[in-house]
Every structure is written in C-alpha cells, then in structure tokens.
Amino acid sequence: MAATPTGDVDVDSEAVSASIVGASGFAGGELLRLLAGHPEFELSQATSREYAGKSVGSVHPPLRGTDLRFSQPGDLESVDVLFTATPHGVTMEHIDEYQDAAELVVDLSADFRLDTEAQYDEWYDGHSCPGKLDVAQYALPEVNRENLAGADVIASGGCNATATILGLYPLAEAGILDGADVVVDVKVGSSEGGAGGGAASSHAERSGVVRPYAPTGHRHEAEIEQWLGTSVSFTCHAVDMVRGASATCHVFPDGPVSNGDLWGAYRGEYDDEPFVRMQAGGSGTYRYPEPKAVAGTNHAEVGFELDASNERIVVFSAIDNVVKGSAGQAVHAANVALGFEETAGLEFAGLHPVGSP
C-alpha cells in the first residue's frame, strides 16, 4: 500500500537522506538497523555525545562493519529527514534547530504526542514550545495515516500506548467502548527503560521480576485516552524479558456484544493492515498474541476472547517495543508521509525459536 503525497521532501531525488539524533540508544539503534536496510533512505549522520567519533558498530554489534561513525548532535548537517530518539524534553528544546536541519522531523519521544499544553501540564512537567503542538502529527499509522502525508513534524506513538490502542481501537470505532469500563494491564521488557537504565534495570534487580510500576497515572494513559476517546484504567508491570510490550485489556461493555460483532470490528479495521495480525485462539503453542512471536519485527498481534457469562471482552495485543513500539513505527510513519510503499524496509519476519526476546 502506498500513500500519496510528499510534503517538502524531494522523493524523486536518488535517495532520501536521513540522520538520527540519539543513535546510541536502544530506539536509535533500531532506527539505524532499519534505515540501513531501507530501499529509499540513505543514512547520513548518527549522533551520540558519549560515543562521538566511534563507529556505530562499537555500540550496536549487529552493525559492525558499517562505516558510519557517531557525530555530535551540535554538528547536524542538512538532511531530508531527521529522526530523533532522545529522552523526553530534548526534542521540544531543540525543535527549531531540528526543523532548520530537515524538511521532516520524526520524533520518537513523547514531546509532541499530546494535543494541548494543558495535557502536558497535567501528565508531564509542562511544555517548552507549546506553539508547535499544532504542527506535529501523532503517528500510529493504523489509526491516523491520513494525517501524516506531507507532515513537517511527526510524533511517533509510545510503546505501551501503541499496544493498547491497537488492541482497543476496533472496539472504539465500532462504538463498543461507549459507556464501557476498560481496565488495561501492560507487561513490558527492560529495553523500554533505555540503554541508560538505572539501578532497577540492572540484571540482578530486573531478572525474574513481575514488578508493578506506575500502578496508576502512567503517562501513556493520556495518549491512549486521546486516541480512543474514552478513559481507561491503566497499570504496567515490568517483567523478565528484554523486548516486548503485551497489553491485556478487560472491557466491560454497556450492552450485549456477540463474537460476530467482535470479529466484524477487528476484521473491518485490520484485514488490510500490513503490520497487524489477528491471533485469537486456534491450536498450537502461540494461540494468543505474545511478544515472543513478534520480536524484532514491525508486526503487532491482536486477539480477543468473549467471556459471555461475565459480560467481559478480554483483548490481547503484543508488539516489540523497540520496533513496532518506536523505531519501526517511526519508519512506517515516514514511509506514509513521504509516499513510499508503507511496508518499505519493514517487511522482514522475526526469528523462531528464540530465547527471551
């Protein structure tokens, strides 16, 4: 599936140049991997303050043998597309500089995902350039690809939000979430915390855990509610895997719902989606969505079961947080914005068998 339009980037030139700010991190490393294999992009710069001058392969072993070296973020050259994979707060501080350097900025952080300054006041520590919130387009292509064509700034959706929204979006569109109570429990891998991690992310502390974190008030709740148009009760657990986000959503609808209604809603939204697979029951080991089945890929798996006696729908959604939940989603969004094939550079399958993803 190819989107139409192109904005200001000249996609008829030989290759579209792309740089990455924050390329030494986990999401930046995945961006490097994806862009290196992308048929339309040519990598220009990859920044890291800590590793400036060192080869990208010295930080990301799968990229050993690549010529590219890290540069300083202050030495950005002009480029067609700039991907920014930096901690919260960095892109909003440097957005003018980034837009001077590139026709299209694709940000992986939360800096431009919410619509209003009031939301940033409520969920974050405010916003330093609220005037740009209108310019940015949120990117979860399955939900709003029509907003991305020709965008100047794209805010790639958050990982837990992506898993949750993909699980619930067909129900929202079908009106099944209207008046429903929704409880979401997400289990996440350690790579969500970034390469820097922290004491709680050390191997000794993290190994073997099923650790509740952000039992209430998780920031992604704002993003989820913004796109589903309903409130959700959201809790996260850190679990013993490296990659992956798995959302279990309990929906208590306001009226009767049948299996046929549910299949109609999910098939209607996802039958033509290149990166969403329905996985609901059947036989075999991987009967419902789980992160291991999508590790390393840009695919999401979504499934559900109707608990008729309890008037509950239980929805499962699984993604790889550093691909579909960040770098892959950002590349998918750029593909749409620039009018490339949506699946360009993202069609590969994962590995099986693998250990903890």
Ligand SMILES: NC(=O)c1ccc[n+]([C@@H]2O[C@H](COP(=O)([O-])OP(=O)(O)OC[C@H]3O[C@@H](n4cnc5c(N)ncnc54)[C@H](OP(=O)(O)O)[C@@H]3O)[C@@H](O)[C@H]2O)c1
């Ligand atoms: N990890 C995930 O699963 C995931 C999923 C969705 C979205 N995200 C978002 O993506 C962003 C990156 O996440 P991550 O997990 O990759 O983090 P990370 O591993 O900690 O990487 C952060 C990167 O940003 C660079 N950086 C830090 N401060 C900077 C500054 N002031 N100016 C320029 N570069 C700076 C770091 O390199 P130097 O310090 O060497 O410059 C590093 O390359 C975050 O906003 C995160 O919320 C992450």
